[in-house]
Amino acid sequence: MSNDTSCTRLIGIIILARTLSLPLTKYEAMVERVEASPMFRQLWPEIISTTVFPRAQGIECAGDLVPNAIGQLQGDQAGFYMSYRHVRLAREYNIDEGKMRRWKQRHLLSGKDVANDIQFLVRQLWHINVRNRLTHMVLMGIAEHQRSYLSSGDVRHLKPLSQVALARWIREKSQANGCFLPPNSKIELVDSSMISRLIRDMSVMGLQGQEIPVRNLLPSTRDIHKRLIKAIIEEEKDLIRQGGARRAYTDKEIKERLRDQYGISISRRTVSVCRQELRIPSSYTRNSHRTYPPKLVCFSFYYPMNMASVKANAPELPGIYEISLVDMGIGYPLCSSEVVYIGSAKNLRKRLTDHLRPGSKNTDLKDLLNDHRAVFRYVVNPNGARTEEKRLCQCFIMAYGALPLCNRIRP
Helix, strand or coil: CCHHHHHHHHHHHHHHHHHHHCCHHHHHHHHHHHHHCHHHHHHCCCCEEEEECCCEEECCCCCCCCCCEEEEEEEECCEEEEEECCHHHHEEEEECHHHHHHHHHHHHHCCCCCHHHHHHHHHHHHHHHHHHHHHHHHHHHHHHHCHHHHHHCCHHHCCCCCHHHHHHHHHHHCCCCCCCCCCCCCCCCCCHHHHHHHHCCCEEECCCCCEEEHHHHCCCHHHHHHHHHHHHHHHHHHHHHHCCCCCCCCHHHHHHHHHHHHCCCCCHHHHHHHHHHCCCCCHHHHHHCCCCCCCCCCCCCCEECCHHHHHHHCCCCCEEEEEEECCCCEECCCCEECEEEEEEECCHHHHHHHHHCCCCCCHHHHHHHHHCCEEEEEEECCCCHHHHHHHHHHHHHHHHCCCCCCCCCCC
């Protein structure tokens, strides 16, 4: 192979990679430009025609789709099919070579050299065909492998599916004429890197109408393990909330539940690693956090929440503080509590007096303080007050089922 040929092939691969990496909106705009070009209009539809893929169609109105959603996965008795956001994404372009040669000869005889324009258009259509074919095969392959999840919407039904395995499936199925691609239409080359570029920001609407990032449909075995462990932890929370369990599951118990409920056998150590990657605390920490406040947190005495009391009792030091009502409890999901706010500050006295001033930004807390008697208490914490506030809020959630009433966002 000559150096010129090698260079041309390399440039073609680079351009194809860029085409595959284009965000959906930019890719759609590119296809529109190609179809609006003078050369395309001259050749359409006598010389250039289109064929819609099997198991594909275009949506008449894509207004209900989010920008990154390429279309809606739908099902019938024969399986899944794709309703693409536009028919341009659901088809490939065909060129009648015989008619093209005769058309070029007529123009040459008339003194017009259109070879370069035609070559450029043919190259653009080839890139569009490659992306459209690959997109359709990726979505059909995912539908084939993730049938249970797509039908139920339950993430516990997801199966491991790597990009390498999907590329292998596409190579095999693209040889079966008429199955997912039109007869005599094949994908010459596909590998995991091409799939990775294609699906980077792509999503699809599921059968239940939810948006699903396509990457989420290609989970690794570790991803599956983590999803199931997270589901077991959520089950644990529900059981504790309903009184069906009194403590958090240990890693050994999670391992046993994975085996009994899902038929998955992994080591306790693997459970521990997955749990840490999910940033789920150990069973010891989860159990200790179910009591608010934690035993090791030494709050001050309660003081009346009024300006004179704050100035007399709150130090001008960094720390964490808690505000509670005296005459009313709040009905949180798990049980009632008088606590309405947990916060941290570099200067406890200043922050607490700010809450009592007319210009306080936390209007919910200001209204409660105007209508009810309240008390405050604090813990001095020179270093890490913000981290400790976050830990106390998490502990409060585990004990009562929600953030304190006036904490508008999680710290």
